[in-house]
Amino acid sequence: MNFGRFITLLILFSAGLYQAQGFELKISYTIENYAPFYYQEGGETKGIYPQVLKAATANLGWTIKEVRCPWIRCLKSLEMGDVHALAFIGKSKEREAFAYFDEAAIVHHDRINLLTLKKNTFEFKGFQRKKGATEFIDFPSRFVYIVKQLGFNYGQLDEIKSLKPVYVAKTKQLIAMIVADHIKLGVIYESDYLETVKDKSSFALIQPPVHEAPYYFGFSKKSFPKARLKQFVEQMRKIKESGDFAKIHKDFGRQSP
Structure with a gap:
């Protein structure tokens, strides 16, 4: 060249x-x-x-x-x-x-899930269409909705009126509260659950309905x-x-x- x-x-x-x-x-x-x-x-x-x-x-x-x-x-x-x-x-x-x-x-890299004690299990029916509108079917009022981080949202779950927000700093702290049966329901990271909970037979891990698509x-x-x-x-x-x-x-x- x-x-x-x-x-x-x-x-x-x-x-x-x-x-x-x-x-x-x-x-x-x-x-x-x-x-x-x-x-x-x-x-x-x-x-x-x-x-x-x-x-x-x-x-x-x-x-x-x-x-x-x-x-x-x-x-x-x-x-x-x-x-x-x-x-x-x-x-x-x-x-x-x-x-x-x-x-x-x-x-x-990490799925967001709902965690609840199996003795408090429930079936989330999501939402149903009525005359073109979206109707959310509420959880029973005894359930508590935990959001870990301010400024974040969880789509459909934010619209459920019976879920009361409680803010915690870390997912592991939230899991400890569920294990102790101080709260009924939490939004967690799956990896933290797998790492923290030793006996998983007592808990139900559910993928929440965050978005339709x-x-x-x-x-x-x-x-x-x-x-x-x-x-x-x-x-x-x-x-x-x-x-x-x-x-x-x-x-x-x-x-x-």
């Missing part, structure tokens, strides 16, 4: 590297609602998932720009390629122009190439498997296993 061609290739490579590292990822968040583990504080989207997104983009040399708009405008912006991704979008046949990944499958990030195929999406998803997985992920959990009050 002659020297001139080498210099040309070096310039092209450097330009491509600069472009990749200087990339601004535009994520659109709707102003109507937030997915689980997101909340607003001081005009900034916070929670475990946003912090992982920020860590992943920082590792790639990218920056994030949040775009807030009503749902329809967010969707149109994604279709036009004005933004790269729309958070909390539901996957459907009508939106085949978008590439998806399930944020929970990548980031959330999972949330996805929808990426615009027009403005976010498949190769870049793959690069981004791989970086998310690396964050999940790293010490940075444990630190993010800890920073948000989560004791990671």
Whole structure:
């Protein structure tokens, strides 16, 4: 290879590297609602998932720009390629122009469950449709709903009026209260239950009805190439498997296993 061609290739490579590292990822968040583990504080989207997104983009040399708009405008912006991704979008046949990944499958390494003593077992009937509306079937009033972390929500469970919120600092503290029969029901991390409870025969572990359908990030195929999406998803997985992920959990009050 002659020297001139080498210099040309070096310039092209450097330009491509600069472009990749200087990339601004535009994520659109709707102003109507937030997915689980997101909340607003001081005009900034916070929670475990946003912090992982920020860590992943920082590792790639990218920056994030949040775009807030009503749902329809967010969707149109994604279709036009004005933004790269729309958070909390539901996957459907009508939106085949978008590439998806399930944020929970990548980031959330631990299932959230309801834990109750078997002598206090119950059947959660979820919700039923009546004339197009959603009606929640309440738990008996003796049950107590425990939320471990302020700012987080549990979807449908938050709508059940007979569940009284009680706040504790750590899941293991909550499990100890259930074991001692001081409370009847708690929302826990499965890993903490498996680690903490020695005799599991007395307890029922139930997956709560958090949402009717999972949330996805929808990426615009027009403005976010498949190769870049793959690069981004791989970086998310690396964050999940790293010490940075444990630190993010800890920073948000989560004791990671």
